[in-house]
Amino acid sequence: MGYADLGSYGARDIRTPNLDRLAREGVRFTDFYANASTCTPTRAGLISGRYQQRYLLEAPLGANGAASSAGRGLEASPYSLPRLLKSRGYATALFGKWHLGYTATQSPNAHGFDTFFGLKSGYHDYWRHNDSRGQPDLWENDTPVTVYGYTTDLITARTVKFIEAHAAEPFFIDVAYNAPHWPFQRPETPSVAANNARFVKPADSLTSSRADYVAMVERVDRGVGEILAALEQQGLTRNTLVIFTNDNGGEWLSDNTPLFNRKWTTWEGGIRVPAMARWPGRIPPKQVTPQVGITMDLTATILAAAGVVVPAEAKLDGVNLLPLMEGRTPAMERTLFWRAAVGAGIMRAARDGEHKIVVDGDHLFLYNVRRDPGERTDLARSRPDLARALRLKLESWEAQVNAEAATRR
Missing domain, CATH: 3.30.1120.10 (Arylsulfatase, C-terminal domain)
Structure with a gap:
């Protein structure tokens, strides 16, 4: 998603009232970065809390069975974010995109997620749930499943259901929407094209439009609204830290204003991303901070919020931003x-x-x-x-x- 694809970051043609509400009710970062300019490396940074280069993960994995993914992935560790949260008694779930490996030792469950539902590859058809090789790519834990529906909506529904089922205990949910990653498929109409799960470019004869992209982002925003409503209905709003960000800069249909360039590059448009956090009673509302942050800081922040004593062996590269977000400490200098x-x-x-x-x-x-x-x-x-x-x-x-x-x- 682009830096300027939310109302709170300057969007004029996309309506994102629920995400803008998060920014209004908490803190919004102006200088936050993804760990990388593409998805797999950044997601490795979140799960490990460390620079992904340490794990030889600097480029996206290919689809399951592709030569570019053979043997590659993030091997399970006792210091993975969900495993550390489980040590504190948290129920853990990942709904959405994984993209960190296909083997049993690289799976979400191996990393400590009690529940996983979503896609393991980098992208899939939002309606047919096939990956770039045409293979089924919708999973319930490590079992392929067939479920009808638009992927964004399925992720939202599973998240709401998990909140309702675990409202009486501590929980952590990684809501990993794959939208608005290509293919740029609108939520209103199922895909009927024979090969729609692909990246279309501006010069292609049959390409996508900004309107398609807008519809995808607005569906994510609607899902976020449903998740926030579920927290409210369960009386969990004041006891839940909600963080929103994305894993790299925008593609060609995105708006990265005022940044230069796009995803894949280390120019600002490839790595600087929206980020906001809300925790009523802990994080004062209506804050805008120039604090420089990065994805792996969220790992340290989440663990601190959960009261996890992080073993020295975890060797986190990220820092805990909670004192800054709570207004207890000033912005700090960072080198990234x-x-x-x-x-x-x-x-x-x-x-x-x-x-x-x-x-x-x-x-x-x-x-x-x-x-x-x-x-x-x-x-x-x-x-x-x-x-x-x-x-x-x-x-x-x-x-x-x-x-x-x-x-x-």
Whole structure:
């Protein structure tokens, strides 16, 4: 989803009253980032709480059975987010997209989710639930199932049902909507095309429209409204931390204003994403924060909110943002790093305070992304000292994550 595809982030053609309500009743981040510019790596960052490069997961997995997914995935660990929550007595569920592996040791259940319903691949047909290879891709735990309905609505319904069933105990739900990921299929009409679960591009003869995309986002917003209503009906609103974000920047039908570029890249449009959190009585309403954050910070934050004592062996890279969200501590300086496979090449980036470098091939760019989020004014020629300092930090980080990754080969 694009940075500007919510009303609270400037959308004018998409109606998102429920997500805007989350922003209004809690805190909205202006400078929040996904762990990566694509889905699998970012999701690995959430489940592990660490840089995904440590696990050799820097590009999306292919469909089940594809050569690009053979053997790849996030192996189960006693320190996975849901496993750590289970140690505190939480019921755990994932409804929606997994995309972190297909083997038994890489499954949602192996990672500590008591209940899983959704898709294991990167995307599927929203109506027929087939993946890019035409194979069925709708699962109940590790069993393929056939259920009629639009995937977004099925995810919402399962989430509401879980809330109702577990209202009397602590629970954690990863509501992993796959919308508005392509294929850009509207919720009003079932797919009838023979090969609709595919990525259509602007120049294709039969392509999708912004209106299709808008309908998909608005259906997600409707689902969020139903989930918030379920919490209210069960008397759980004031005792539930609700977080919303997405796993990478927007595609070509998205609106990333005022950011530059799109998904797959380490430009701001590929990695800066909406993020908001609500917890009535704990997080003051109507906050907007410039705090720099990243997906794996949510892991540390959720564990802290649940009172989990995190073992040192978990080695979380993220930080707990709850004190900041509660207004108890001021914004802190952060240094964050990205590395992403882009086609046949690699893009890198590092943000330190308000400055960021982007390394694209042999080119190094330097920006003040607080003042220049569109990355239009390259400061490398006027601040080569800062460009060099950030490059050295990036190289040091790469050496460190590469050394750990080498132990997993």
